[in-house]
Amino acid sequence: MDQRTYDRFFSSITDLRGDLFAYAFSITKTREDAEDAVHNAMVKAFDGLSGLRSQNKLKPWLFRILKNECISILRQKKRFAPLPEDIPAAEKRDESGLDLANCVAALGTELREAVVLYYKLGYSTAEIAKLTGVPRSTVMSRLARARELIRKQLEGENYDG
Amino acid sequence: MMDNMEKLMKEQTEAFVPSLPESYSKMFEATVSNLKRRAADSEKNKPARGERSFAKPLLAAAAALVLLFAAAIGILFARPALAAEIPGVSGLVYSVAPTKEASEADAERIKELIEEAFHSLIFADYDRAERCFRDGYMTQRENYLAALYLYSAFNDYGDFTSDVRAEVGEAAQLELGELRMEQKAFSYTVRFTLDIMSVYAQWGGGEDTEMIGSKECVVSIWENTEGMFIERIEILAEDHQYIIEDGQPLIENIPSTNEGFALVPIDEAIRDYILFYSRHYGLNYGIDMLNGIIAELEAIPAAPEDKAVRLNILQTELEKAEGKVVQKYLPYEQIASELIHRFYLGEKNGEMSEFSDILEHNEDTDLFLVEAYHNAESTALGLRTRCDSVKVIVQLNELLEETDEFIKAKFGYHYELPYRFVPDEADEEIIVMSGSRTVTLTIEKGKNGLLIVAVEPEYEKELYSMIRAAAEKYKQQGYSWQEAGQMVADELHQKNLRYLEWLENEAKKTPEERARETAIGLAGELMYQYWHSSRGIPDSAVNHFTERTEQTDLFLWDTLLAAESVLLGVREPLFEKVECGTEELVEILEETDEIIKALIHTSVEVKGDGIKHIEQDIILTVRKDEPEFKIIGFENPSEDCLFLKELEQIAERYKAQGCSWQDAGRMAYEEVHERLENLANGG
Structure with a gap:
């Protein structure tokens, strides 16, 4: 080398x-x-x-x-799928922030993976497809599903993540 | 225009992921330092140029031989695949090789191999499967059962849903989770969780991915100089034992030999299979099946001692099952069986059966008779094919209430109706329509015998449910049950007559008229599928009957963007459901033997806030290719497709620069897609 x-x-x-x-x-x-x-x-x-x-x-x-x-x-x-126990104190003070963080934490692993890569790290769907080894349409479906689940969670509906 | 949801998603994700902890930064720096040190050390240990050893020439000859031998062994240990087929050496290499985790490169190859093999087994492509396996894979029990499981888990699943499925080839998705791969010389053991998913489009809009199986799997892989091959698949599950060789079509697809059959121990598999069917279809059906399998087993040329063991197991199961049949309910099962049998017999013969000796005609049995009459009339008018025979097996599943005067119980029944079918220029085929249902009966224990006084079928989305709903509506309007029943019967009779008239008119049409109707009929379906895609479904059925030409290219890209814009969150679906699409011919613009071009008005019914219709004018060019017509041209003069106009403007620009229509179309799509992604990202 x-x-x-x-x-x-x-x-x-x-x-x-x-x-x-x-x-x-x-x-x-x-x-x-x-x-x-x-x-x-x-x-x-x-x-x-x-x-x-x-x-x-x-x-x-x-x-x-x-x-x-x-x-x-x-x-x-x-x-x-426990809630993260090490949420920084600063975030705990913000009640709505804590709720919102739990929504993402409660997603299934693959949905959470896609959400973080897309919304936090800013990768495009094509890039996420390459990183995770799944088709692009699967990435898009996962993001759409995550949005739907989080929306329902915030509206108070039950879901099984 | 940024969706509020997108902002919310960003906020949520930011809140979820903590900022980089100090401990992480320290760890990261320390790890990078260590690795850089290792890299530097590996550089240092490279021999310096120009250095000479005065001692080497004296030992060179002997050392060369030793090195050559060591190199050969070293190569075999480093590349154990080379040793895999060398007798004697392979054993040595394997025995002393350490067990270690497979490398990333090997892991990728293994994953590809497993996906290839599993896909081919799911779709019964056994030629393709054979290339993934080492020799004689179907003679190994676990491989055989794995193949059966994979095929039936996916293909049988579709039979039990009422949802529309996408093409089977597009609808299987495998995910190999938690892959753990170990290597020992040329042998690999791979453990993973296999998720099998079906991706399907639902009636009324939407798409879903349904998990239809999640199993722990262990795969043994062997590597030689030609590549990697699967030796053994073990799917750690109980339900795959339900699958046995009993003459199902699955068996014909698998090239198993007699040895293959004999090698599969059918004791547990048979027992679980029978129990599964008995629970669902009734003990009597299970007993019938056991008897059938015993008869088949006696007929096959397996080893006598082998057969004796299996026959003994089957006979034991048969006695246990028969022992569970409750004798005192037999009379009720017999009258229930008579009722169901006469119901289907009427349909077979085209003549209403006589029920008065076993059934009292009252408000609780009237609609059962209405349905029976309708089915018989349909056959008599030639609207239904006659079956050859009727076979019904009935069992009392659950006793609901019993007094000295009556018994009310749920009965399960299984029916089989064989039909003779003769495809064009082919041999006759027998197709058996079969199914299992439940019905609740109230049976009076009269002095003169048993009499059924109430019939309540328990199944949805069937003719009986429609009949019941229609009769209820009339009763609520004040009609008696007799009048309501008669009015529903009359409506069904009129429906039969209208269908008969339609069939007669169809028979009078010329081939040209039929071809024109088929071609124009594509318009309603096309726009239905287009608006269905616009709800966020990327794999549109539009592609199935539209050929990609210069005149359809941009419309196909438009369909994809309509779906992707929803998936990206840039656009919400415009409505909840797309119901149906219809068309009306406005003007034929051109017609030859090969093509038809027409201006067509389409109307697609959608549901959102209430029901509305999307009315559009389109110009379709259809190539009249039997048996499937193809759309080869699309124009939208009413300019109400979502992205088509924008795509046309961009594509024209690229064509003016000398690009082909294919490249211009694709680049126009990519430009619009990028714009949508930027919108989604807040740009």
């Missing part, structure tokens, strides 16, 4: 620092698990760098590794 490849790798993951955390958090829903997942993913990606054929595929490859790490951590802890 040449130095240029390493340099590009470190540059890419540094650029993605915030995105990786947000994505991991969307799956694990706790900061500690998200940190662990990102750490593991970075190490695994570094170790497996020689197997990556094209630098253009680094980002979706990295996100896939990260997703697998998140799932691995969740399996070990056998988590279901």
